[in-house]
Amino acid sequence: MTFLEDSFQDLSTPAARDRLAAFLATAAGVPCGVTSAAPLTGGASRDMWRIDAQIDGQPQPLVLRRDLPTSMIDSALTRTQEFHLMQVAHAAGVQVARPRWLCADPAVLGSPFFLMDFVEGSAIGRKVVSAPELATARRALPDQLATQLAAIHRLPLESLGALAGELPHPPADSTPAQDAITQAYALLDSLGVHNPTLEFLLRWAQRHAPTPVALTFAHGDFRIGNLIVNADGLAAVADWEFAHIGDPNEELGYLCMRDWRFGAPLRVGGISEREPFLAVYEAACGRIVDRQAVDYWEFLGNVRWGVICLSQANRHLSGRDPSIELASLGRRSVEMQYEALRLVRAMEAGQ
């Protein structure tokens, strides 16, 4: 793990902007300047900056994405992998900010980073599901998300080249559900947590796992809050660092989790009923979706998020990454636990 050098932690200083401008000039092969750099809020796991650059005299708004001293989840992709993945997705027509330049050398700005085109819009969950000025966007979003998710799941693994082998994927003798459960147990044990509800939920998950479907490419964090939305609807799918090879139903269930509805009632991200959404997805993806499997993955998504909340709190508690935001997540875990218990009850009633 690389720690940022103090001098370049703040990219708005003249020294940091000069270094970035020098990198851009070499990478782009034209004279470049950096007019301003301002931190973007929202990334709990990555350092994000809005960069106003001059590329060969032309103003170009960019976003810089950089590693923080501690990573949220150790299986997350490196900036290099994330950059290449975004290139593949962009080339395949997925709505993603155009990735521009990668710097894998930590010496330049303290840790690896990449730059992409700035996309105008908001990713703030509560705003996306309720802001009056986004009412038109909310009508367009369900079909757009279903179509995008289908396009992501249809990305041919061959198009990823060597990256396909590097992406996290369940071991050959396991399944996506079993792998997720094993990882959750390992995380709980590494934290020394004794939580009977999480134990029950994981045990239940183990005993009720659905028959696995054909594995596909998966975004890994496809939800309201990671989607940049403008007045017309979806502007870009962001946050690709948890991309992996997995069960496509996992992503459908994940998008339905209560926490990603941000207080709005509709099941799919607070913006759509589930059935019409799945119908559009099925048509675009060309596969029939097992509703019970989506139920299961929504439930397991809550269990995993409940475990991750505890591990996020531990980043603070261990002294590695002091932060009141991280600390507070520890007290949110029970929200996911209660939701998961209720989903168990609903699934058992439905059987």
Place this chain on the structure above:
Amino acid sequence: MSLTDRPNLAEMIDATRMHLETTILPAVKGDAKLYFQTLIAVNLLRIAGREAASGAEQARAAWADLNAFAGVDTSLPADDSDGALEARIAALCADVRAGRLDDRDDALFALLMRLTRAQLAINNPKLLEAYDRDDALDP
């Protein structure tokens, strides 16, 4: 009864929360990040206040629930300094993971619902109320 002068624990938590809410929050309104973090601090102090007020009672209730589940009648030490409740919870966790309670799903589910609801009442009572409102409308 406490040896210390007032404010007591709950009162200190509340005084700090009040200070953040009435003095600091308005002062940091222009800084979105700091404002958000201060809101989180206020919320954590609300949780701490609820826990100071009802944490001991909840621990006794949890102990009684565990007794009922195990079919025993033991009492929680008045000052649980040796961590009896924690040890009991850890043993329950081990039993669940090993599958030793697979044949008691219904009783276990009911127990965990009670324990989880008790935690939610401290961490996020508004969410618990919203759930219960929804259930009342659509049981």
